[in-house]
Amino acid sequence: MDSTAGETEGSGIDFARVRREFALAEQFPAAALAEAEEAVSDGPRGDREDATAIPLVTIDPPGAKDLDQAVCIERRGAGYRVHYAIADLGAFVVPGGALDAEVRKRGQTIYLPDGNVPLHPTTLSEGAASLLPDQTTPAALWTIDLDPAGEPTSARVRRAWVHSVSQFDYETVQAAIDAGTPHPSVALLKEVGKLRRAAALTRGAVELQLPEQDVEPHGDQWRLVVRTRTSVDAWNAEISLLTGMCAARIMLGAGMGVLRTLPDPDDAAVEWLRRSAKALDIPWSRETSTARLLAGLDPASPAALALFMDATRLLRGAGYTAFDGTLPAVTTHAGIAAPYAHVTAPLRRLVDRFGTEICLAVCAGEPIPEWVRAALPELPELMERSDGVAAKVARASLDQVEAWVLESQVGAEFDAVVLRAEATTAEIFIAEPPVLGRCAGEGLREGESVRVRLVAVDPSRRRVAFERA
Template structure:
């Protein structure tokens, strides 16, 4: 469903103003970025890895390319992962004006009408981005895994690389389905499946909820769609997760670093999920873990959607834990079933640049730079604030477009799935257009499909609500 033709205010300027999102970088920060670009750089002792036929896999049109990958099968069994990560080290001077501004921003914010980048685009979409056929500095990870997908050897160092091609997910998926994958990605399906099986055995919690997406429809209009979930999305994500887990292990072994953490869910939360599963008619054997239960559900079924929503109770309390010279109080990410650190998206996320420096130092058996150690205690707070802002901005954009899409359909009825109910109503997922909103009414049956009537679509307040038809 496409929104009606409307005036020019159908943009996201109101959200940018409400959340005081920065429009420009400070002049001093831009000067530093331009000066960094202009400097003629030697290899600085970097390994020359330009012969590796790395490729990137990103959404169509992406320019801030953080990762390039090459997967190989090892003689005698197993896999070798080469994973090049964009390196901001040559471009951001610690303590400088750009560093100060990047710390203030925390991460790139994505809005439908344009991003609020973490770094000036001359860096993030230019000389630091792993664009195809361009020689770029990188933090290069090489991870040797056995035939089960378990890492056995990890080597990380600074290198220069050259991506040979830029792909999107659908293109990679189609090539694999046709039996003609790119040579650099030939093992991806096999390796990705192995890593997914390991994730379930670790107890990783994956919620296959529908992902709303705002896409342009021409003429300044917007529409809502569901982001397709392709197997290659999950397989590619496993490469990043593997790297983050290896990074966390390096940090823990060295006694210094910053982890992405999530405490284990308490027994009450798991018991509550078990009661919900029973109420939805979902069989859950006593010897099956939460991860095994969720992995075995059909995500297209309405009762599965309801249980995924209820399972979010298991994933509360995520944060960042910095530590130095002593083990952290919480060292694991319960949603992944393992220790984990962000290191694979430095163009878009602040913490990754510092975490990469820790890994480079510890891998080379060198001391962690003083400027990195000094920053570690600040990173959890900076990233926590940034994550909260990103979540609010994303939700506001979705709420805004939902109201635009439905503004002239008040009184109409829609098919919906009841996700989570309480005494006053329920959260529902409307199938077409794909909208998540509140529905008033007592006794709404979780996990069932019902008809709902739209009673409100307030564009100014960004509020949509339904009642049971």
């Protein structure tokens, strides 16, 4: 976690009450644990090729053990070849078994500041199924060839044995690239990542550069930080998005799958955003797309922060769309500006295992397994429910730390930016400590820098209140 801004200590209290409030599972059922142990003991199912000679590396936050992806990028003529290994949970989870039933209930890993609630038992998610360094691991190995502009010309996935040679974090890779000494496997990450980002802007993909609050331990206390996204983080994300787009094309070609979808905003919503930009004195020509306007703004500007917040209204309504035979009416994700499917994080997200199995079968010229087909109708509901829980837990955790951190500062004044204003209240962002809150006051304007006073803190209800100073 990054601590480049807004570090403030809070109390040494854990998040047990949040766990109880959302009924987060404390343990796996004995039968599910037994299945996981047996799967590790018996070894992964299925035949697979030996791809251990590919020098894959992982890039994750420091200390991560549930490693879903490993990458190696090579030059191929005037273009590129991306090797992208994804943890193969289908090699361990028995369809219809006790473990399968439990992970369907969970939907995804839930992250809290004091530890996560994993989707799979850690013997799998942090052990035999994780792409840990110096371990030969079963994987779904994607090979994606790109042309000189970074556009895919072919993509296939198959089961393989892989061997990660190094585990890196984002800052380490960023420092090595900046110094001109990157690991050979990611020496082309910057080049390919920039091409993919340029392609995203051409497609009209929307990226909001809002401050990302986070919590990190500080001794036996907690502090709020703003997580700064490195360029490597963004380039690495483009490889994951590329794979998800290739997976979506395979599913659409097969007439079966589950997509991550988001309808395009209607003209009225875009016009509303244009009026918001005008009110914030942000120039926006008719020839400039929403994606290019937002990408060109300075995220440190108060007006830009307010417009990013307003632009979140263009990205509402995301969901999961399963189909079998008849293609759905909406096949694209407006934020990505292309068809897209989740397949790159199966250790942490349920739907990825099923999407991967579809792509594996199609690429192998084999029938899609019946257990996958049978699960498709229920996957959207399972994922949307777990997405909702994950979002509420994350917000509750941040609200709790905000209350702990601010408890002793009632009456203090802070500099803030108005992100969204209503008649008598506004949503504000305070940079130090990094807090999102509500502020009472008339006449507040979006994008305005204001001085606010903390008037109340209630840690038991996880609430803080400000007023205009």
